[in-house]
Amino acid sequence: MKTRILAATFGVLMGTTATAALAGTLDDVKNKGFVQCGVSQGLAGFSQPDSAGNWTGLDVDFCRSLASAIFNDPTKVKFTPLSAKERFTALQSGEIDVLSRNTTWTMSRDTKQGKFAGVMYYDGQGFMIRKSLGITSAKQLGGASVCTNTGTTTELNLADWFRTQKLDYKVVSFEKSEEVVKAYDAGRCDVLTTDASGLYAERLKLTKPDEHIVLPEIISKEPLGPMVRQGDDAWFNVVKWTYYALLTAEELGITKANADDTLAKTENPDVKRFLGKDGSFGADIGLTNAWAFQIVKNMGNYGELFEKNVGTTSPLKISRGINALWTKGGLQYAPPVR
Amino acid sequence: MTKRPDDSGADAAPSVAWYNDPTKRGYLFQALTLAAVIVVAWTIVHNTAVNLERRHIAQGFGFLSTTAGFDLAQESISFPKDASYGRALLVGLVNTVIVAVAGIFFATIFGFLVGVGRLSHNFVISRLCTGYVELLRNIPLLLQIFFWYFAVLGVLPSPRQSLQPVPGWVFINNRGLYLPEFHFGSFAGWGIVGGLIVALVVSWAIRRWARARQMETGQQFPAGRVTLGLIVGLPLVLFALSGFDLSLVAPKKSTFNLSGGIQIIPELIALVLALATYTASFIAEVVRAGILAVSHGQTEAARSLGLSHGQNLRLVVIPQAMRVIIPPLTNQYLNLTKNSSLAVAIAYPDLVSVGGIVLNQSGQAIEVIVIWMAIYLGTSVTTAMIMNVYNRRMAIVER
Numbered sequence: 001m002k003t004r005i006l007a008a009t010f011g012v013l014m015g016t017t018a019t020a021a022l023a024g025t026l027d028d029v030k031n032k033g034f035v036q037c038g039v040s041q042g043l044a045g046f047s048q049p050d051s052a053g054n055w056t057g058l059d060v061d062f063c064r065s066l067a068s069a070i071f072n073d074p075t076k077v078k079f080t081p082l083s084a085k086e087r088f089t090a091l092q093s094g095e096i097d098v099l100s101r102n103t104t105w106t107m108s109r110d111t112k113q114g115k116f117a118g119v120m121y122y123d124g125q126g127f128m129i130r131k132s133l134g135i136t137s138a139k140q141l142g143g144a145s146v147c148t149n150t151g152t153t154t155e156l157n158l159a160d161w162f163r164t165q166k167l168d169y170k171v172v173s174f175e176k177s178e179e180v181v182k183a184y185d186a187g188r189c190d191v192l193t194t195d196a197s198g199l200y201a202e203r204l205k206l207t208k209p210d211e212h213i214v215l216p217e218i219i220s221k222e223p224l225g226p227m228v229r230q231g232d233d234a235w236f237n238v239v240k241w242t243y244y245a246l247l248t249a250e251e252l253g254i255t256k257a258n259a260d261d262t263l264a265k266t267e268n269p270d271v272k273r274f275l276g277k278d279g280s281f282g283a284d285i286g287l288t289n290a291w292a293f294q295i296v297k298n299m300g301n302y303g304e305l306f307e308k309n310v311g312t313t314s315p316l317k318i319s320r321g322i323n324a325l326w327t328k329g330g331l332q333y334a335p336p337v338r
Numbered sequence: 339m340t341k342r343p344d345d346s347g348a349d350a351a352p353s354v355a356w357y358n359d360p361t362k363r364g365y366l367f368q369a370l371t372l373a374a375v376i377v378v379a380w381t382i383v384h385n386t387a388v389n390l391e392r393r394h395i396a397q398g399f400g401f402l403s404t405t406a407g408f409d410l411a412q413e414s415i416s417f418p419k420d421a422s423y424g425r426a427l428l429v430g431l432v433n434t435v436i437v438a439v440a441g442i443f444f445a446t447i448f449g450f451l452v453g454v455g456r457l458s459h460n461f462v463i464s465r466l467c468t469g470y471v472e473l474l475r476n477i478p479l480l481l482q483i484f485f486w487y488f489a490v491l492g493v494l495p496s497p498r499q500s501l502q503p504v505p506g507w508v509f510i511n512n513r514g515l516y517l518p519e520f521h522f523g524s525f526a527g528w529g530i531v532g533g534l535i536v537a538l539v540v541s542w543a544i545r546r547w548a549r550a551r552q553m554e555t556g557q558q559f560p561a562g563r564v565t566l567g568l569i570v571g572l573p574l575v576l577f578a579l580s581g582f583d584l585s586l587v588a589p590k591k592s593t594f595n596l597s598g599g600i601q602i603i604p605e606l607i608a609l610v611l612a613l614a615t616y617t618a619s620f621i622a623e624v625v626r627a628g629i630l631a632v633s634h635g636q637t638e639a640a641r642s643l644g645l646s647h648g649q650n651l652r653l654v655v656i657p658q659a660m661r662v663i664i665p666p667l668t669n670q671y672l673n674l675t676k677n678s679s680l681a682v683a684i685a686y687p688d689l690v691s692v693g694g695i696v697l698n699q700s701g702q703a704i705e706v707i708v709i710w711m712a713i714y715l716g717t718s719v720t721t722a723m724i725m726n727v728y729n730r731r732m733a734i735v736e737r
Contacts, residue, residue, distance in 0.1 A: 085698045144594040151698030155408045171409045174685045190594045
């Protein structure tokens with residue numbers, strides 16, 4: 001971690017390489033032929049390498065969607081695993097093009113550290129604890145030792161929450177999620193806290209997952225989404241509209257399986273514009289007009305990605321909840337392609 | 339005799355091109371070096387400023403007064419709810435100092451014991467000490483920290499099944515070591531502190547007087563025993579006068595942890611153990627080298643003057659060995675202090691670890707790195723300075 005921060009700092013200090021990168025990330029990405037995507041060091045369902053070393057997960061699939069939009073090839077992505085602490089420096093220094101690493105959208109991050117392009121997953125912070133302690137509510141946690149990640153919103157929410165509840169606690173914070181889970185599993189702390197989705201994912205890594213429960217309280221808003229550098233509108237647009245394209249595809253009922261068919265047969269003007277038969281929406285953001293078609297054809301729509309990675313068919317078994325489309329009572333909403 | 343061009347003589351200097359004149363050429367190169375340093379420094383500062391500006395990252399140290407909003411696992415000085423980033427860094431610094439001081443203390447003791455042990459005529463002791471040195475100094479420090487943290491302290495029982503070396507008072511579990519808190523009554527507290535200070539001052543005066551008297555008359559005075567008695571006795575007497583006014587607060591079991599008492603977190607214990615045992619292996623070698631550096635003739639001379647074995651060690655060998663030992667020992671102390679930054683691997687909130695949190699929460703990477711560098715430079719220079727003063731006192735004084 002130190003080397004990376006130092007490298008980033010030298011990048012800032014020396015300026016030359018980083019300045020070139022600022023000229024236009026989209027052009028840079030096209031020139032080098034791949035997207036450099038910052039992901040977590042291993043969070044089931046979001047970004048995790050499988051046994052063959054292939055990265056999988058919702059955050060990973062977002063980067064593959066981005067590569068599909070630009071290159072029509074979801075494999076043109078290189079992944080950089082980052083700890084919570086390293087991530088913003090890596091983004092700012094130009095080491096990565098996009099940060100897709102279950103990162104919470106907050107005002108200070110959005111105005112000082114980069115720009116959030118959308119919300120891939122609406123999450124909230126929760127607590128996990130051993131069943132044997134007989135605790136049923138987070139309000140009974142006074143005096144507990146809590147394991148968490150350093151440099152996260154989790155750490156800040158935790159402090160805020162215990163203060164408003166007027167409870168004592170002891171924090172034990174590690175840099176890597178893996179260390180947090182290991183410490184919790186070893187009994188160094190009573191409680192593990194992170195985003196609720198993360199808790200379900202981390203529980204799979206424990207020696208006896210069945211002996212742990214997630215408490216009902218959700219203590220914060222954690223909108224997780226991809227992030228880019230500030231001051232590069234062209235690249236920001238591409239990343240933002242890749243996210244909207246995933247949502248729009250689901251709303252219009254276009255799936256990975258029926259994309260070709262839909263493109264050939266559709267008469268719906270919305271679909272025609274979306275898939276690039278009408279207008280020059282893709283060309284206007286520096287891509288081809290088939291950009292959205294490429295995303296859906298290669299990756300599928302948002303609903304498909306959700307189900308595959310974190311949904312009820314995955315080991316995490318998380319229901320759509322507030323992550324459903326606005327048409328189904330959720331919060332996922334994309335502006336029209338027009 | 340030929341005259342050099344720069345010799346100022348009565349004769350007019352022979353005309354030599356300025357670039358062949360060593361003095362002027364010297365000035366030229368110095369000026370060029372200075373200019374290069376200035377240009378590089380200016381470029382770095384300017385580029386940094388421009389790039390930060392372009393990325394909309396705020397500059398300067400103003401963020402240090404912003405509320406931190408997080409908690410730390412070990413708050414050695416008070417760290418209230420609305421404390422600032424600056425305060426957080428200060429807590430980190432204090433934690434680093436605690437590790438460094440404790441580490442140096444134990445490393446010195448282990449190191450001297452092992453170093454002397456390696457020279458022992460007892461075969462088992464000397465081989466054990468050799469084995470210790472070879473094993474410990476050849477394993478990377480980070481692995482040793484992990485060993486202590488996960489393999490030794492990690493397997494301790496949970497708080498509910500704490501080990502109790504002193505039942506009801508001292509607890510050991512996987513959350514650390516719990517000791518009772520001492521609350522002295524105000525007379526007892528001040529009496530002990532005051533008594534200790536008075537005893538120290540008087541002891542110092544006695545030693546001076548004893549030495550002066552010995553120089554003059556050759557008579558010895560058992561200063562060591564008298565001063566020890568004074569330092570231990572005076573506070574004890576005052577404490578007794580207060581009627582042993584002391585209350586102990588024992589740690590109590592609560593739902594999750596133990597509450598009350600003093601908690602020493604396992605991260606601190608693991609770090610101090612690892613740093614102390616690792617650095618001790620180097621100090622042992624330094625000590626051994628120092629003792630071997632004193633020629634055997636010195637011992638023989640001491641013997642022939644009638645000094646006992648103990649006096650020989652204390653008055654002849656060790657003072658001379660110290661001169662060889664101190665400079666490399668200083669290096670080991672500095673290494674230990676810098677190595678304490680490995681705390682980041684096991685969640686001990688030292689300066690680097692806390693700085694990392696601040697860096698990430700505030701986004702002020704360059705400022706935090708500047709602070710890190712300044713503080714480590716500062717502590718290293720301070721340690722070195724203290725050791726230099728000590729070294730000067732121990733050096734040969736010519737009479």
